[in-house]
Amino acid sequence: MQSVFIKNFTLPEMESWVESIGERRFRARQLFRHIYARRVRSWEECSDLSKMFRVQLEFGARINALKLLETREAADGTRKYLFELHDGHCIESVLIPDPPRQTLCLSSQAGCALGCNFCVTGALGFKRNLNVAEIVDQICQVQRDQPRLTNLVFMGMGEPLANYEAVSRAIQIMLDPNGMAFSHRRITISTAGLVPQLRRLGEDSPVNLAISLHAADDALRGQLMPINRTYPLTELMAACREYPLPPRKRITFEYILLDGVNDDPAHARKLIKLLYGVRAKVNLIPFNPHPDIPYRKPSEERILKFQEILQGAQLNALIRQSRGSDISAACGQLAARYCQP
Numbered sequence: 001m002q003s004v005f006i007k008n009f010t011l012p013e014m015e016s017w018v019e020s021i022g023e024r025r026f027r028a029r030q031l032f033r034h035i036y037a038r039r040v041r042s043w044e045e046c047s048d049l050s051k052m053f054r055v056q057l058e059f060g061a062r063i064n065a066l067k068l069l070e071t072r073e074a075a076d077g078t079r080k081y082l083f084e085l086h087d088g089h090c091i092e093s094v095l096i097p098d099p100p101r102q103t104l105c106l107s108s109q110a111g112c113a114l115g116c117n118f119c120v121t122g123a124l125g126f127k128r129n130l131n132v133a134e135i136v137d138q139i140c141q142v143q144r145d146q147p148r149l150t151n152l153v154f155m156g157m158g159e160p161l162a163n164y165e166a167v168s169r170a171i172q173i174m175l176d177p178n179g180m181a182f183s184h185r186r187i188t189i190s191t192a193g194l195v196p197q198l199r200r201l202g203e204d205s206p207v208n209l210a211i212s213l214h215a216a217d218d219a220l221r222g223q224l225m226p227i228n229r230t231y232p233l234t235e236l237m238a239a240c241r242e243y244p245l246p247p248r249k250r251i252t253f254e255y256i257l258l259d260g261v262n263d264d265p266a267h268a269r270k271l272i273k274l275l276y277g278v279r280a281k282v283n284l285i286p287f288n289p290h291p292d293i294p295y296r297k298p299s300e301e302r303i304l305k306f307q308e309i310l311q312g313a314q315l316n317a318l319i320r321q322s323r324g325s326d327i328s329a330a331c332g333q334l335a336a337r338y339c340q341p
């Protein structure tokens with residue numbers, strides 16, 4: 001039997017797989033419970049499975065897809081996990097405690113191809129897509145530290161919609177009541193704006209949507225985010241307007257405030273115009289300075305003024321202070337730089 005990463009399987013796939021090795025279908029649910037509810041580390045711990053089946057699993061199915069290399073904790077309690085993939089690439093995940101919330105920021109790719117110029121991950125370039133097991137194992141491994149994760153956000157390394165198949169299958173496992181049993185209200189996908197996949201996501205999945213916007217006109221957004229040259233704002237905003245949002249949900253627009261670049265009152269007014277008629281909320285994220293990135297954080301006064309203008313137009317706009325910047329765990333700072341092969 002060829003060895004597989006067991007966390008690559010959704011439940012229907014696991015049912016087919018157990019049948020293919022001569023076991024009954026219901027064993028798949030048992031395996032799901034052991035892996036995702038009990039979080040076993042070895043097949044020996046699954047004492048309700050026959051000895052023979054456990055031996056088969058021992059030789060044919062790997063539980064962990066990631067090797068934890070390092071955990072670092074910031075002064076504000078944010079924790080960054082550095083994982084090694086089986087081929088030597090590395091990724092990072094970030095746990096953000098904000099009681100009662102415990103949010104895990106997940107990576108979907110090693111590196112990123114989109115090259116947003118305010119982002120350290122973008123500067124790394126693209127290494128490869130993560131598979132399903134590598135995505136869900138970030139959750140399983142962090143749950144050993146923090147069993148009460150409440151929220152999952154795809155805002156770590158990579159563009160999740162550029163790895164659509166693996167991300168959407170991982171979400172099936174996250175939502176499966178026999179698997180991780182998260183509510184769709186607790187899962188957010190953040191995208192830089194891959195319009196075709198964004199439209200597909202709306203049809204496939206009820207999870208929350210966040211758009212990394214960062215500028216409200218094509219000229220500036222194209223400078224900051226090369227993806228805007230492929231999918232300009234008219235196309236992106238049309239997809240947002242047509243997105244099948246469930247009642248009471250809104251699309252979150254992330255806006256990193258860069259001093260003297262996109263933080264003038266005129267930029268705020270353009271943003272109001274752009275979001276007119278969209279069920280939107282805006283997260284304003286003051287930039288986290290990083291030695292490799294040539295931008296600065298705006299003054300407190302400019303940040304508050306920007307927020308005030310948005311709120312004056314009845315836009316729901318919150319200032320999100322990035323967490324964990326002293327350990328490079330804040331937005332756009334993930335580099336997994338210790339082990340890039």
Ligand code: SF4
Pocket residue numbers: 112113114115116119120121122123156157158159192212332
């Ligand atoms: S901001 Fe997101 S999409 Fe842009 S380069 Fe960084 S990881 Fe990629």
